[in-house]
Amino acid sequence: MKLDSKIPSGPLAEKWNKHKFDLKLVNPANKRKFEVLVVGTGLAGASAAASLAELGYQVSCFCYQDSPRRAHSIAAQGGINAAKNYKNDGDSIHRLFYDTIKGGDFRAREANVHRLAEVSLSIIDHCVAQGVPFAREYGGMLDNRSFGGAQVSRTFYARGQTGQQLLLGAYQALSRQVGLGAVKMFPRTEMLELVVVAGHAKGIVVRDMVTGKISSHAGDAVVLATGGYSNVFYLSTNAVGCNVTAAYRAYKKGAAFANPCYTQIHPTCIPVSGDHQSKLTLMSESLRNDGRVWVPKQKGDKRLPHDIAEKDRDYFLERKYPSFGNLAPRDISSRAAKEACDEGRGVGPGGLGVYLDFSDAIKRLGEAKIRERYANLFDMYERITGENAYRMPMRIYPAVHYTMGGLWVDYNLMSTVPGLFVLGEANFSDHGANRLGASALMQGLADGYFVLPYTIGHYFAHDKPARPQAGSAEFREAEAAARTRVQKLLAIQGKRTTRSFHRELGRLVWDKCGMARSEKGLKEALQRIPALRDEFWSNLAITGSGESLNQALEHAGRVADFLEFAELMCLDALTRDESCGGHFRTEHQTEEGEAKRDDEHFSHVAAWEFQGEDGRPLLHKEPLVYEGVHMSQRSYK
Amino acid sequence: MKLTLKVWRQKDGDSRGEFATYQANDINPDMSFLEMLDEVNESLLARGEEPIAFDSDCREGICGACSMVINGLPHGGRKATTACQLHMRLFEDGETVTVEPWRARAFPVVRDLIVDRSGFDRIIQAGGFVSVSTGGAQDANVIPIPKPDAELAMDAAQCIGCGACVAACKNASAMLFVAAKVSHLAILPQGRVEKNRRVLRMVEAMDSEGFGNCTVTGSCEAVCPKEISLNFITRLNQEYAVALLKSTGQSAR
Numbered sequence: 078m079k080l081d082s083k084i085p086s087g088p089l090a091e092k093w094n095k096h097k098f099d100l101k102l103v104n105p106a107n108k109r110k111f112e113v114l115v116v117g118t119g120l121a122g123a124s125a126a127a128s129l130a131e132l133g134y135q136v137s138c139f140c141y142q143d144s145p146r147r148a149h150s151i152a153a154q155g156g157i158n159a160a161k162n163y164k165n166d167g168d169s170i171h172r173l174f175y176d177t178i179k180g181g182d183f184r185a186r187e188a189n190v191h192r193l194a195e196v197s198l199s200i201i202d203h204c205v206a207q208g209v210p211f212a213r214e215y216g217g218m219l220d221n222r223s224f225g226g227a228q229v230s231r232t233f234y235a236r237g238q239t240g241q242q243l244l245l246g247a248y249q250a251l252s253r254q255v256g257l258g259a260v261k262m263f264p265r266t267e268m269l270e271l272v273v274v275a276g277h278a279k280g281i282v283v284r285d286m287v288t289g290k291i292s293s294h295a296g297d298a299v300v301l302a303t304g305g306y307s308n309v310f311y312l313s314t315n316a317v318g319c320n321v322t323a324a325y326r327a328y329k330k331g332a333a334f335a336n337p338c339y340t341q342i343h344p345t346c347i348p349v350s351g352d353h354q355s356k357l358t359l360m361s362e363s364l365r366n367d368g369r370v371w372v373p374k375q376k377g378d379k380r381l382p383h384d385i386a387e388k389d390r391d392y393f394l395e396r397k398y399p400s401f402g403n404l405a406p407r408d409i410s411s412r413a414a415k416e417a418c419d420e421g422r423g424v425g426p427g428g429l430g431v432y433l434d435f436s437d438a439i440k441r442l443g444e445a446k447i448r449e450r451y452a453n454l455f456d457m458y459e460r461i462t463g464e465n466a467y468r469m470p471m472r473i474y475p476a477v478h479y480t481m482g483g484l485w486v487d488y489n490l491m492s493t494v495p496g497l498f499v500l501g502e503a504n505f506s507d508h509g510a511n512r513l514g515a516s517a518l519m520q521g522l523a524d525g526y527f528v529l530p531y532t533i534g535h536y537f538a539h540d541k542p543a544r545p546q547a548g549s550a551e552f553r554e555a556e557a558a559a560r561t562r563v564q565k566l567l568a569i570q571g572k573r574t575t576r577s578f579h580r581e582l583g584r585l586v587w588d589k590c591g592m593a594r595s596e597k598g599l600k601e602a603l604q605r606i607p608a609l610r611d612e613f614w615s616n617l618a619i620t621g622s623g624e625s626l627n628q629a630l631e632h633a634g635r636v637a638d639f640l641e642f643a644e645l646m647c648l649d650a651l652t653r654d655e656s657c658g659g660h661f662r663t664e665h666q667t668e669e670g671e672a673k674r675d676d677e678h679f680s681h682v683a684a685w686e687f688q689g690e691d692g693r694p695l696l697h698k699e700p701l702v703y704e705g706v707h708m709s710q711r712s713y714k
Numbered sequence: 715m716k717l718t719l720k721v722w723r724q725k726d727g728d729s730r731g732e733f734a735t736y737q738a739n740d741i742n743p744d745m746s747f748l749e750m751l752d753e754v755n756e757s758l759l760a761r762g763e764e765p766i767a768f769d770s771d772c773r774e775g776i777c778g779a780c781s782m783v784i785n786g787l788p789h790g791g792r793k794a795t796t797a798c799q800l801h802m803r804l805f806e807d808g809e810t811v812t813v814e815p816w817r818a819r820a821f822p823v824v825r826d827l828i829v830d831r832s833g834f835d836r837i838i839q840a841g842g843f844v845s846v847s848t849g850g851a852q853d854a855n856v857i858p859i860p861k862p863d864a865e866l867a868m869d870a871a872q873c874i875g876c877g878a879c880v881a882a883c884k885n886a887s888a889m890l891f892v893a894a895k896v897s898h899l900a901i902l903p904q905g906r907v908e909k910n911r912r913v914l915r916m917v918e919a920m921d922s923e924g925f926g927n928c929t930v931t932g933s934c935e936a937v938c939p940k941e942i943s944l945n946f947i948t949r950l951n952q953e954y955a956v957a958l959l960k961s962t963g964q965s966a967r
């Protein structure tokens with residue numbers, strides 16, 4: 078396997094324009110001869126499927142939910158970045174680019190990030206044209222808020238439901254194409270295998286989740302927009318169905334998996350309340366615009382928050398990072414909260430929480446203003462905890478939220494399997510070792526609306542791939558493999574439920590490969606995961622059959638893949654013997670406890686190639702070279 | 715806490731369903747309703763019985779997947795709350811709780827508590843969009859939109875498409891769902907261009923999917939987890955009347 082990033086030559090700011098001109102085109106009449114399979118209907122998948130169909134391609138689109146509108150992107154709360162500089166506060170394409178590269182701790186591919194900052198402008202224009210009801214000022218202009226890791230206000234939002242509104246925009250565009258007959262939509266359909274013929278992606282094997290029927294679809298290209306793998310940790314802020322299956326199956330068919338250890342722990346989530354918990358709930362980072370984070374100065378101070386005087390409070394983010402304060406980036410804020418709790422100064426049950434306090438903002442702006450900005454978040458908090466955050470500070474704690482790692486893609490978003498494109502959170506490209514808030518929505522829509530529609534045509538016109546042949550030996554084999562797996566799972570007839578395996582795996586990787594990682598812990602995880610996997614395959618309990626709607630079986634299939642993937646994630650974390658962004662190796666920290674990079678040895682993308690069931694994955698390195706920025710130690714002080 | 719659950723079990727769309735009774739013990743008041751069902755399912759699995767099938771995904775009240783009638787009310791009837799956000803601290807120890815799927819002709823049962831809501835998707839496919847293709851949009855700030863309009867559009871746009879409105883309505887009408895989308899887009903200048911065509915097509919699709927007529931009982935508004943207002947139905951009726959006039963006017967011309 079050779080990693081060729083296909084970064085265009087020329088000055089950074091001109092690469093994308095030049096590349097767009099250099100890309101080969103498919104003429105309008107010929108486009109309808111190509112069929113594209115798009116797996117996923119989140120921001121990335123829905124925007125891609127709609128845009129490709131608008132261009133004239135034949136599109137089939139798949140998702141596991143009952144409707145494409147329910148993809149996990151719907152849950153994004155806070156906002157989407159764009160370098161519009163409507164606020165006249167010094168923003169520019171270059172600044173958004175720079176903030177994103179720096180936020181990613183200099184581990185992202187520069188050319189991709191620059192392109193992302195460039196197309197961010199068109200995204201907002203397009204979404205407004207679709208009727209996305211972004212927040213407005215009284216003069217009728219679009220409003221902005223600030224997000225972590227930036228000193229300008231460039232985040233566009235629709236109350237606390239930005240993801241919902243952006244996804245509905247993309248879903249409506251997709252629905253329009255379904256209505257026109259240009260997209261065939263397959264909801265409640267789960268991809269189980271990628272089909273590769275003569276080295277090119279030519280189809281997928283899917284399971285109809287209602288009838289259980291396993292079948293395949295052939296296409297000229299396959300697009301994976303299947304989201305992130307946070308649920309390997311069992312508890313995360315992701316929707317409960319989010320999974321690594323599609324990406325992991327593609328990895329096993331030859332697509333390199335890049336930087337699997339880069340995961341993001343979000344600082345502001347509602348703390349865990351008990352073992353029954355099935356997911357964690359995020360409180361949007363936008364709350365840190367007005368909320369102040371603090372813990373008592375004294376260890377074990379059990380007084381109610383009101384009773385703790387100002388002088389006895391430690392506003393630790395403001396203290397440690399005076400220039401960014403409560404808006405320090407996520408990785409840094411999360412670690413600071415963990416540190417405070419590890420010192421015994423945490424609040425709430427088990428001492429695993431810190432306060433996010435709005436009383437100053439309410440005094441300054443009035444409760445009505447705070448309500449206008451965040452009512453839905455405060456309501457959500459109240460429903461879950463039974464507490465009123467207008468009166469009492471919220472209690473928050475970090476939780477797994479996003480995965481920067483993903484399938485490796487070149488500048489054209491094509492993986493190491495020709496004809497397999499990967500978009501959105503499922504790829505690795507733009508966020509390096511830490512993602513800044515409000516940039517995942519931007520990336521998903523950039524990939525789907527404004528990048529893939531250009532680059533996929535080049536693959537058809539330039540590579541001239543052979544036409545797909547449904548029913549060929551490769552399709553039959555892939556279908557048989559999927560069927561065998563389902564039967565194997567059902568045949569175990571053991572005693573332990575999928576959920577209990579998932580929970581154990583999650584706890585293990587959270588402890589060993591979560592907010593802080595060490596060589597010792599990772600080695601231990603690498604020993605325990607295979608043992609857990611063996612037990613899974615010999616003692617799993619699922620009921621029912623493969624020929625009907627069977628949610629226990631669906632969950633088991635996903636956990637089976639997590640149990641393999643977790644090992645790859647820990648291996649990557651062990652191999653990356655430095656700290657960077659969200660990957661914090663306790664062996665590598667500065668005197669102040671910040672992540673200490675080792676640019677000499679680790680300024681690369683780690684892309685892993687599958688080497689068979691018993692082989693050790695093979696590491697390939699894509700060097701990261703920066704022209705437009707100077708690599709520095711991140712400072713938010 | 716302990717509860718007695720009466721849960722609708724139905725193997726598939728062709729089979730007859732019936733209530734089954736389960737005991738849920740050791741319920742933690744901090745659990746959500748769905749987490750409570752997860753625990754019941756764990757114990758069913760341990761006994762070798764098939765777990766209760768229900769839809770859910772985000773579990774934070776925004777995807778619209780969860781859909782169950784709890785004690786006779788969609789999502790359990792707590793103000794502005796989906797089933798996944800309903801917490802067990804709201805129930806009484808020892809209570810008997812019935813759990814059923816959405817009941818509506820246009821939402822056939824798929825299994826247990828899962829129904830087929832694809833009718834909603836087809837209504838959107840018929841016209842619930844702005845016909846702009848990617849590329850070529852003008853700068854986002856060219857058309858100022860008064861803040862109150864943007865807020866009102868957002869009030870309507872918040873609909874999560876769960877279908878509780880249909881489940882609550884004695885006529886199984888989808889008017890609130892359609893009204894929300896029609897209003898969201900008709901309020902904004904970007905959506906106004908094709909508003910007549912949109913409303914006619916969406917209403918036609920709604921009727922052909924087999925949803926019932928609206929008799930303005932307001933039960934939809936009462937259970938809507940996003941508190942979509944009945945006023946939008948008034949707006950839908952107005953939009954529809956205008957569009958109808960315009961379209962007959964046009965064909966006469």
Ligand SMILES: Cc1cc2nc3c(=O)[nH]c(=O)nc-3n(C[C@H](O)[C@H](O)[C@H](O)COP(=O)(O)OP(=O)(O)OC[C@H]3O[C@@H](n4cnc5c(N)ncnc54)[C@H](O)[C@@H]3O)c2cc1C
Pocket residue numbers: 116117118119120121122139140141142145148149150151152153154155156157239240266267268269302303304305314315316319320322323359478479500501502503514515516517518519521
């Ligand atoms: C609570 C929360 C809040 C967030 N807030 C923000 C924010 O304010 N700003 C921001 O920029 N980002 C935010 N994010 C991150 C952002 O929402 C996600 O990264 C982004 O939406 C991912 O989009 P996507 O299109 O890549 O994937 P997703 O939206 O996850 O979609 C994945 C799609 O793939 C399908 N799929 C998955 N596996 C399969 C399979 N095996 N077979 C068939 N289909 C499959 C699913 O059905 C779904 O349609 C937030 C994330 C969370 C969890």
Ligand code: FES
Pocket residue numbers: 769770771772773774775776777778779780796797798799
């Ligand atoms: S599971 Fe998403 S709204 Fe309830």
